Amino acid sequence: MNAPELSVVCRSCGEEVSPYVTECPYCGTRLRKRAPKLERRGDELQAQESRRDRKRRERAERRDRMAQYRTDVGEGERPYAVIIAILAPAMLVLVQRAADLPVSDLGAIVEPVGDEWWRYLAAPFVYPDVPYLFVCALGIAIFGSAVERRLGMIPTLVLMVAAGALGMLAADGIETAIGAESELLLAAGGNGVALGLLAAWAVLKAAELRAGLDEHAEVIGAAVCAAVLILLPLVEDFANVFAGLSGGLVGALCGYAASLARRERNPG
Incomplete structure (x- = not known):
């Protein structure tokens, strides 16, 4: 049996003494009326706690x-993945405005993609206007930074690319399947990326709350951000609703997988 831990401080002399004694061995001050009851914890006998x-x-x-x-x-x-995800599209907007290029030349989806598969990767980071960029960049900055602190730079970059690209793939497939041939397919920007990061953060945060690693979550703020991102298609033609929802689903799945991996690494 290991020696008892010195965890009681004498009020008279300030020395640490065993929790199992009734008098301080240094100055003789009475510490308690009677010795504490003992209980076995594993291989040790310890004082019974109230x-x-x-x-x-x-x-x-x-x-x-x-x-x-x-x-x-x-x-x-510093959240370098988030910085890249915001600065790169901002530079593309400047180039597009300076050269007066159509956004389709930079990768935006304006018709069924066909064999131009690279548009799935490019479209989530191409914005037709600054207000759309500002809203998505705000969501990416808030939730992307929180995700990157937990997962690191490379996993966060992979998550953003996956949420954006798979969201665009879903938008192309669904719009092509249910839309009329005369209707124009528009999809660009990072609403799927932002919703993916938000969903991943929500899943990771829920796991932390269950594990007792945190005490509270900004539920109302997150819900407002989610509502704004989901309703973006009402005011922005290129913010495709299917790209946003699919990106959110991808982010939630990635967050769930990451929370399982972290729990296995740190079972305590």
Whole structure:
């Protein structure tokens, strides 16, 4: 059996003493009326905790886990993947405006893609106007930074490309299947990327709450952001509703897979 931990501080002399003694061995001050009851925990005998002490210890352990978790996710690191996902489209908007190019030349989808598969990868990062870019960039900055702190730069980049490209693929397939031949297919911009990051963050945050690594989540703020992104097609022709919803689904699946992987790495 291991030696007992010195965890009681004498109020008279300030020395740490065993929790199992009734008098301080250094100054003789009486610490308690009687020796504490002992209970076996694993291979050790420890003082039996009162309900109040147990709750206090559990709260302290939870605070320690939360502090360690915040350190592990690296809150101070710069979100380089998010910076790339915002600056690259902003530069494309400047080029498009300066050269007076149609957005279709940069990769926007304006008709069934056919064999131009590269448009699936390019379209999520091509914006026809600045307001659309601003709204999506705001969502990407908020939720992308939170996701990148948890997963890292490369997984976040992969998630954004997957949510955007698969969203455009779904938009092309669904619009082609249900739309009339005379209707124009329009799909571009990062509404699918932003919704994918939001969904991934929501799944990861829910896993953290269940594991006791966090205490609260900004549910109302996240719901407002989700509503704005989902309703973007009402005011922006290139914000395809199927691309947005499909991107959100991809992000949720990626977030769920990441939460399972993190739980297996850190079962405690």
